[in-house]
Structures are given as structure tokens and as C-alpha cells.
Amino acid sequence: MKLLFVADPLSSFKTYKDSTFAMMREAARRGHELWACEPADLVWQRGGLVTARGAQQLQLTPAALASGYGTDTPDWHAVTATQDLALAGVDAVLMRKDPPFDSEFFYTTQLLSQAEREGARVFNKPSSLREHPEKLAILEFPQHITPTLVTRSAAAIRAFHAEHRDIILKPLDGMGGMGIFRVGPDGMNLGAIIETLNKDGAQTVMVQRYLPEIAQGDKRVLLIGGEVVPFALARIPQGGEVRGNLAAGGKGVAMPLTDREREIAEHLAPLLAARGLLLVGLDVIGPCLTEINVTSPTCFQEIGAQTGFDVAALFVNALERAVGAGQG
Structure with missing residues (x-):
């Protein structure tokens, strides 16, 4: 090819x-x-x-x-x-x-x-890249996500915090953990964080209930050609960080999928593959799906180095099948 x-x-x-x-x-x-x-x-x-x-x-x-x-x-x-x-x-x-x-x-x-x-x-x-913005794509699958709010309203964010007490706020266009804030029950700095992210109602913010399972890692689960890679990369926060992203200093540890991670992945894999998404990276914290990454999913190398599972071979196999099917 x-x-x-x-x-x-x-x-x-x-x-x-x-x-x-x-x-x-x-x-x-x-x-x-x-x-x-x-x-x-x-x-x-x-x-x-x-x-x-x-x-x-x-x-x-x-x-x-x-x-x-x-x-x-x-x-x-x-x-x-x-x-x-x-x-x-x-x-x-x-x-x-x-x-x-x-x-x-x-x-x-x-x-x-x-x-x-x-x-x-x-x-x-x-077209599927455009239709699956990485943070908002999870809204299609509410059964798999933590309580979540998407809004421009500062009042709505304050009400969400009053209900859930411990929350995560993040911009919709961030990557690598940039712009992510945690606000605990004391509400410390909530107003300043809202102003920073919301910009007086000009920008939409995603707010989610904090998941304490982040201490065990923000898991990257790969879907390739509708098939689930059997190992996830747990990106574990270090040094008091709330973010597990590798770009934010998280430690990457490959491990077999849990039953819950496999349940989520096997539900989404055929649906997303049918939409022309050959490669997808799901982010899962504890029992909850947090992002659907479609632009340029990574973690091939870390999973391969630590487990011996040949992620790239699985990907090229899927690509060869997809191209062959199109030419057939």
C-alpha cells in the first residue's frame, strides 16, 4: 500500500x-x-x-x-x-x-x-472527526459517564458544585490535561476558576463529579477496527496532581482491562468503527467513561513495551482490511 x-x-x-x-x-x-x-x-x-x-x-x-x-x-x-x-x-x-x-x-x-x-x-x-469532539462525544453514552454538566452559565456551575461538592472543571478545547481544575467541598477558588474558563459566558465549560478512582489511574483503552485492545494504559497522577495525563507528569502503567472497562469498550467499539473511526482512544476513570479520543490517539508504545502486545500490528492489520474492503 x-x-x-x-x-x-x-x-x-x-x-x-x-x-x-x-x-x-x-x-x-x-x-x-x-x-x-x-x-x-x-x-x-x-x-x-x-x-x-x-x-x-x-x-x-x-x-x-x-x-x-x-x-x-x-x-x-x-x-x-x-x-x-x-x-x-x-x-x-x-x-x-x-x-x-x-x-x-x-x-x-x-x-x-x-x-x-x-x-x-x-x-x-x-466527518467523524468533526462529529466526535473528544470531550462532548461522551454525551451520547450517558449510561457510562459520571454526573456531567456542559454549560456557559456560572450559576449552573455553582449549582452543580452545591449538589456534588467535589467537582472537576475543564475547557472543551484542552489537551494533555491543560486547564483542568478540581474544586472540593469548601468551594475554594470556584469563582476565579469559573471566570478563567467561562470568560463571562463566552466559553462553554464541562463540569463533572470528581472520581476518586483517578488515584488508580486515568485509563486509556484503545479500539482498533472495532476490536478492543486487551490492555489499558493507566496514567497515574504523581506528586499531588489531580491529572493523570502523561503530558502533566502522570506515570503510565499498562494493565489488563477490568470487566467494567471491557464492558464500555465492547459497547462502543462496533458503533464507532461503523462510523469510520478506525482508531479510538477511550479514557476511563474507575467505572466511568470520561473522553472519546479520535483525533490522534496514542499509547501504542507504552502498552507494547510493558506487555509485549503488538498494538501497531493490530492497527496495520485493521488498515489493510479496511483498504482491501474498499478496493474489493
């Missing part, structure tokens, strides 16, 4: 933990052709096709091909060709741009939808 990765700059990849690198490595080992571009390289002009200007063909180094999960591999690739590449001319386009889901990310998904109309196969499906 000829694969085009739409991703962050290759120079920013940390090969010991980057899931996109793990995908590339597995695909290269199978002989697939790798190309890469950034979202800013996508262009469309009337009379033409959505094209990646200056797309780079990649050849992974022998050290990168031989590396395992969790291995740091400097100088991991060479660029063997550079050319303008129509997205409809490759077998699969993999949208792997990291959040935030801002206006430019949204515009990129619109260009990718146009590429689909021209015959491209895009994973995850661009």
Missing part, C-alpha cells in the same frame, strides 16, 4: 513514545510505501484534486526498523523523494495531526472530506 501520513513535523517525533512512528515502522516492515506531509501542505484548486504539496517519501533506517517499543531512535528516517501528491492517488491517508482541534484542524478535515469525494480513503473519517 501507498500510505500518506498527515502529521506534525517529523522532527518533532519522539520515537520512543510516538504512536505514529510505531504505525510507520510496522507498515514499513511489511513493505508498504510511506509518505508524509503536514496539514499546511494540503491545497485544493478548482479543476484539480486535493494535493499534498511537497510530500516526502520516507525510508526508515535499519535501526528504526529493528527497534522495539519504547526505543529512542535518532535519525530514524531518510527522505528519498519529494513531490506533489494527490490524496486520491494513494491507498490510504492517515490523519495523525495532534490536537488541539482548532479552526485549522477543522479546515483540514474539510479538505480531507473533499479528498474523499475525489476517491481518497481517509482514516479516521474526516
Whole structure:
């Protein structure tokens, strides 16, 4: 297969933990052709096709091909060709741009939808990226979530705190744990936090009842092609932090899924796969689903390094099936 990765700059990849690198490595080992571009390289002009200007063909180094999960591999690739590449001319386009889901990310998904109309196969499906904002997507599954409020109203937030006493507040466009606050029963700093996140009613805030199970980790559960990866990565808060995100200093510990995690995952896996979401990362704290990550889910490397389970192989298997089904 000829694969085009739409991703962050290759120079920013940390090969010991980057899931996109793990995908590339597995695909290269199978002989697939790798190309890469950034979202800013996508262009469309009337009379033409959505094209990646200056797309780079990649050849992974022998050290990168031989590396395992969790291995740091400097100088991991060479660029063997550079050319303008129509997205409809490759077998699969993999949208792997990291959040935030801002206006430019949204515009990129619109260009990718146009590429689909021209015959491209895009994973995850661009319309499904737009329809599943990572924090709000959980609203479709209220049976799996903690008491939750989505609002611009400061009064509604105060009432929610009065009812639940210990709450988490977070912006809808945050990532990596940024902008997340906990307010306990004393209500300390609630007003200031509301002002910071709500901006006098200009921005919508998500508020949830605090889940003490966060002490055991914010679990990342991966769904690939409708199949549930049997291990989760528990991101455990460190040093008095309320956030388990790895970007916020959380410790990643891989462990088998609990019965409750598997119940949630097996409910959502076929539904989300049917919507063109080849790869999904569920966030689960205790018994509750907290986020549905679809933009650029990660944790391949940490799970693979600690358990031996080959997440990237499962992903490329699913990609090969999806592309084969589309060509059949």
C-alpha cells in the first residue's frame, strides 16, 4: 500500500513514545510505501484534486526498523523523494495531526472530506472527526459517564458544585490535561476558576463529579477496527496532581482491562468503527467513561513495551482490511 501520513513535523517525533512512528515502522516492515506531509501542505484548486504539496517519501533506517517499543531512535528516517501528491492517488491517508482541534484542524478535515469525494480513503473519517469532539462525544453514552454538566452559565456551575461538592472543571478545547481544575467541598477558588474558563459566558465549560478512582489511574483503552485492545494504559497522577495525563507528569502503567472497562469498550467499539473511526482512544476513570479520543490517539508504545502486545500490528492489520474492503 501507498500510505500518506498527515502529521506534525517529523522532527518533532519522539520515537520512543510516538504512536505514529510505531504505525510507520510496522507498515514499513511489511513493505508498504510511506509518505508524509503536514496539514499546511494540503491545497485544493478548482479543476484539480486535493494535493499534498511537497510530500516526502520516507525510508526508515535499519535501526528504526529493528527497534522495539519504547526505543529512542535518532535519525530514524531518510527522505528519498519529494513531490506533489494527490490524496486520491494513494491507498490510504492517515490523519495523525495532534490536537488541539482548532479552526485549522477543522479546515483540514474539510479538505480531507473533499479528498474523499475525489476517491481518497481517509482514516479516521474526516466527518467523524468533526462529529466526535473528544470531550462532548461522551454525551451520547450517558449510561457510562459520571454526573456531567456542559454549560456557559456560572450559576449552573455553582449549582452543580452545591449538589456534588467535589467537582472537576475543564475547557472543551484542552489537551494533555491543560486547564483542568478540581474544586472540593469548601468551594475554594470556584469563582476565579469559573471566570478563567467561562470568560463571562463566552466559553462553554464541562463540569463533572470528581472520581476518586483517578488515584488508580486515568485509563486509556484503545479500539482498533472495532476490536478492543486487551490492555489499558493507566496514567497515574504523581506528586499531588489531580491529572493523570502523561503530558502533566502522570506515570503510565499498562494493565489488563477490568470487566467494567471491557464492558464500555465492547459497547462502543462496533458503533464507532461503523462510523469510520478506525482508531479510538477511550479514557476511563474507575467505572466511568470520561473522553472519546479520535483525533490522534496514542499509547501504542507504552502498552507494547510493558506487555509485549503488538498494538501497531493490530492497527496495520485493521488498515489493510479496511483498504482491501474498499478496493474489493
